[in-house]
Amino acid sequence: MSEQKIVLVTGANKGIGYEIAAGLGALGWSVGVGARDGQRRDTAVEKLRAAGVDAFGVPLDVTDDASVAAAVEVVTERAGRLDVLVNNAAVTGGMPQHPTTVDLAAVQLAVETNVLGVIRVTNAMLPLLRRSASPRIVNMSSSVGSLTRQTSSAGADVIGPLSAAYSPSKTFLNAVTIQYAKELRDTPILINAGCPGFVATDLNGHRGVRTPEQGAAVAIRLATLPDGGPTGEFFEDAGVVPW
Numbered sequence: 001m002s003e004q005k006i007v008l009v010t011g012a013n014k015g016i017g018y019e020i021a022a023g024l025g026a027l028g029w030s031v032g033v034g035a036r037d038g039q040r041r042d043t044a045v046e047k048l049r050a051a052g053v054d055a056f057g058v059p060l061d062v063t064d065d066a067s068v069a070a071a072v073e074v075v076t077e078r079a080g081r082l083d084v085l086v087n088n089a090a091v092t093g094g095m096p097q098h099p100t101t102v103d104l105a106a107v108q109l110a111v112e113t114n115v116l117g118v119i120r121v122t123n124a125m126l127p128l129l130r131r132s133a134s135p136r137i138v139n140m141s142s143s144v145g146s147l148t149r150q151t152s153s154a155g156a157d158v159i160g161p162l163s164a165a166y167s168p169s170k171t172f173l174n175a176v177t178i179q180y181a182k183e184l185r186d187t188p189i190l191i192n193a194g195c196p197g198f199v200a201t202d203l204n205g206h207r208g209v210r211t212p213e214q215g216a217a218v219a220i221r222l223a224t225l226p227d228g229g230p231t232g233e234f235f236e237d238a239g240v241v242p243w
Ligand SMILES: NC(=O)c1ccc[n+]([C@@H]2O[C@H](COP(=O)([O-])OP(=O)(O)OC[C@H]3O[C@@H](n4cnc5c(N)ncnc54)[C@H](OP(=O)(O)O)[C@@H]3O)[C@@H](O)[C@H]2O)c1
Pocket: 010, 011, 012, 013, 014, 015, 016, 017, 034, 035, 036, 037, 040, 060, 061, 062, 063, 087, 088, 089, 090, 091, 113, 117, 140, 141, 142, 143, 195, 196, 197, 198, 199, 200, 201, 202, 203, 204, 208
């Protein structure tokens, strides 16, 4: 018997999140489109449905406790469990981010959304994930959060701009991902971080060189890992990303 999988993708109204929703929807999954703006959410859900995806809207601001609690209710009513959570929503916090002049509000916003938002949503969704036979959590991170790459000359091409908010927020997210994997080691839950590469989206003013569909591939791979697959690791299309 193959039961339809249920996934929630945060920040799924556009960019890479939308393509993760489309890709998993194309596999026949039921896709919760997590998005904070009602109009953008409805538009994305309609577009996905027009493409044949079993999509449903989930009002969700990852920085807001009440919104996240309400999202749990939406998924509970819809499916009663969650097979996969893709923590994709993120912000840069605003540029520029030179450490010596950075606006603390930018750092706060990046950490609030990219780290605390992930913890908030993950912990709220965990009871639903625990009802799945093969739960997966995918944290969309970035190789700009890799301390190894930022400090090795071989990785000079991925060092990226000076970033006192966004890059450290992804380093923090990576560290948190490891902690979850340690705690959940004796459960069927696999949790990993993924880097989509440099993708043309609103996040970077469309300066990226990859398409959102290409960027979604790593998340789709981590969402569909077989039982016994890796956990507490950091992947990009080419393989493991060093911490
Ligand atoms: N693009 C790249 O080159 C790149 C590289 C490495 C990693 N990543 C990561 O990939 C993921 C997707 O990025 P993207 O490039 O697709 O960015 P994007 O096009 O800017 O999309 C970001 C999404 O996050 C949502 N979001 C932001 N704050 C939110 C909040 N508080 N609550 C709920 N949703 C929120 C946005 O919703 P709104 O429409 O309401 O703002 C949007 O749906 C992010 O985790 C990003 O860090 C991207």
